[in-house]
Amino acid sequence: xxxxxxxxxxxxxxxxxxxxxxxxxxxxxxxxxxxxxxxxxxxxxxxxxxxxxxxxxxxxxxxxxxxxxxxxx
Amino acid sequence: xxxxxxxxxxxxxxxxxxxxxxxxxxxxxxxxxxxxxxxxxxxxxxxxxxxxxxxxxxxxxxxxxxxxxxxxxxxxxxxxxxxxxxxxxxxxxxxxxxxxxxxxxxxxxxxxxxxxxxxxxxxxxxxxxxxxxxxxxxxxxxxxxxxxxxxxxxxxxxxxxxxxxxxxxxxxxxxxxxxxxxxxxxxxxxxxxxxxxxxxxxxxxxxxxxxxxxxxxxxxxxxxxxxxxxxxxxxxxxxxxxxxxxxxxxxxxxxxxxxxxxxxxxxx
Numbered sequence: 001x002x003x004x005x006x007x008x009x010x011x012x013x014x015x016x017x018x019x020x021x022x023x024x025x026x027x028x029x030x031x032x033x034x035x036x037x038x039x040x041x042x043x044x045x046x047x048x049x050x051x052x053x054x055x056x057x058x059x060x061x062x063x064x065x066x067x068x069x070x071x072x073x
Numbered sequence: 074x075x076x077x078x079x080x081x082x083x084x085x086x087x088x089x090x091x092x093x094x095x096x097x098x099x100x101x102x103x104x105x106x107x108x109x110x111x112x113x114x115x116x117x118x119x120x121x122x123x124x125x126x127x128x129x130x131x132x133x134x135x136x137x138x139x140x141x142x143x144x145x146x147x148x149x150x151x152x153x154x155x156x157x158x159x160x161x162x163x164x165x166x167x168x169x170x171x172x173x174x175x176x177x178x179x180x181x182x183x184x185x186x187x188x189x190x191x192x193x194x195x196x197x198x199x200x201x202x203x204x205x206x207x208x209x210x211x212x213x214x215x216x217x218x219x220x221x222x223x224x225x226x227x228x229x230x231x232x233x234x235x236x237x238x239x240x241x242x243x244x245x246x247x248x249x250x251x252x253x254x255x256x257x258x259x260x261x262x263x264x265x266x267x268x269x270x271x272x273x274x275x276x277x278x279x280x281x282x283x284x285x286x287x288x289x290x291x292x293x294x295x296x297x298x299x300x301x302x303x304x305x306x307x308x309x310x311x312x313x314x315x316x317x318x319x320x321x322x323x324x325x326x327x328x329x330x331x332x333x334x335x336x337x338x339x340x341x
Contacts, residue, residue, distance in 0.1 A: 006121040025124060031131055032122060033165030040165050058121065060162050064095040064103070064132055065118025065148050065282075 001053035010057075018046040021057070032061045077306065079278050081255050082171075082203040082224040084142070086113045089272070090302045091144070091257065092295070093282025094118075100135035102291055107141060110285065110295035114142045116173050118149070119163040144205070146173035151186070153193040160197055171203040173227070173259075173280075183233045187214045191221055198222035207259050210244040212251060225254050227280060230271060231261025234283040238267035242274055249275035265294075265301035272305025273313070 003010050005021075012021070018041060022029050034041045035058040041049050051057065079086045088111045095118065097103035107115060115136060136143065145163030150156035153176060160172040176193055178186030185208050197204050203224045208214050215226040228248055231237035238261060239245065249256050255277035262268050262281040271279050279302055288294035 006124060008124075025122075027122060028131075031133060031166070033119075033162045035162065040161055042165075058162075059124075060119050060166065061122050062117040062132055062143065062145065062163075062166055063120045064097065065093060065116060065120075065146060 003051055003053065003055045003057055005057050006059060012051070015050050015052055018049045018051065018057075021051060022046065022059070025059075027059060032059050034059055077310070079255065081205070086142070086278075087111075088113045088299070088302075089278040089306060090268075090298055091116065091278055091280040092285060092298075093280075094132060094136070095282055096286035097291060100132065103286070104135045104137070106285055106291045106295040107136070109292045109299065111299045113140060114144050116144045116146045116148075116280070116282070117163075117167075119145055119147070119159050119166065142171075143167050143169065144171055144173050145169075146207075147175045147193075148173075149177070150175060151177050153189040153196070156189070156193045157196050160193075160202060161200075164202070170201055171224075172197060172205065174204050174206040184229075185209060187211070190214075191217055194218055194221045194223055205257065210241045210248065212244060212247045215248045215252060215256075219252060219254050223254060225257055225277070226252060227257045227259035229260040230258045230267065233260040235261055236263030236267075236284060237261055238263050239270045239274070242270065245271065245274045245276065249277075262298075265297040268298050268301040269305035269308070272302055273308050275309055276305075278302075 001012050001014060003012060018034055029043060029046055036049060037056050079089045090110055090112050091114045092110050092112045093116050094103060145167050147156040147159040150159055156174060156176045163172060164170055174193055176186045176189040177183050187208060190206050190208060194204050194206050198221060205225045205227055206218050206223050207227045208218060210228040215228060218226050228245060230239045257278040257280050258271040258276045259280040262279060262284045268279045285291050285294045285298060
């Protein structure tokens with residue numbers, strides 16, 4: 001199945017949780033925020049939130065900035 | 074130095090210098106510059122995780138969070154909705170409800186869109202955010218932002234990254250006079266004297282990124298900025314002398330050796 005991850009198509013073997021997705025990507029869940037179909041998912045719900053084909057997922061973190069950079073959400 | 078902390082929304086900072094985390098030559102230089110600046114609050118941007126390159130260390134590995142408070146910003150947002158969405162994501166990453174709110178209205182100048190900014194401030198204040206809006210050096214919009222519940226106002230000194238220094242000192246002075254929340258001069262500082270000028274005008278703090286990060290020696294410039302902010306603050310509190318058009322002698326005018334019968338300045 002395919003989801004949209006940070007704006008790009010992303011292939012998954014099948015429905016998985018957000019926790020599993022982050023683990024597969026090597027991302028520390030304590031350092032990111034996740035938006036699932038435009039809704040923020042609280043960290044303690046990553047284990048139980050399943051992703052389905054066609055879902056839109058955004059994974060964001062803090063990067064260097066002060067003044068401006070282009071938005072890319 | 075006498076204790077003179079900066080308090081925003083009940084949180085106290087010993088340093089009145091807020092710095093950014095962008096444009097540094099490396100994370101290591103940034104960490105050294107942060108230490109040299111004495112800052113206790115740094116701004117960070119909220120961005121998509123780079124999925125193609127997970128090798129680069131996280132920014133947060135180079136920030137001493139035991140000493141430094143993270144202020145997520147909404148840099149790069151061009152609409153109220155985008156800024157609100159980014160603020161909510163930033164809260165989720167950082168687990169604090171503070172946000173440096175930016176809504177940009179013009180690509181070339183990066184001047185804020187004050188209409189959208191005010192709208193986003195209202196929404197985020199309702200949601201319990203501590204909102205620090207980046208705005209123009211305009212006393213009227215600063216007043217409206219304060220009335221909308223902003224915890225501080227952050228008027229620009231000059232366009233972001235321009236290094237032009239304080240362009241409208243009189244407006245900043247008026248903003249300070251009328252505001253009941255802290256005034257942080259955000260953007261436009263080029264060198265240490267610019268930061269001092271902002272503080273001498275009565276600003277409660279200064280926020281800068283480029284002036285330190287892109288200096289030839291960012292760590293030395295960070296030290297200079299720390300001293301400049303402290304000097305400006307001290308001068309403001311000390312109370313400067315009034316400006317006058319003509320000289321006022323510093324040495325006694327009595328007891329001059331040439332004084333006496335017959336001597337006269339007009340004879341010179």
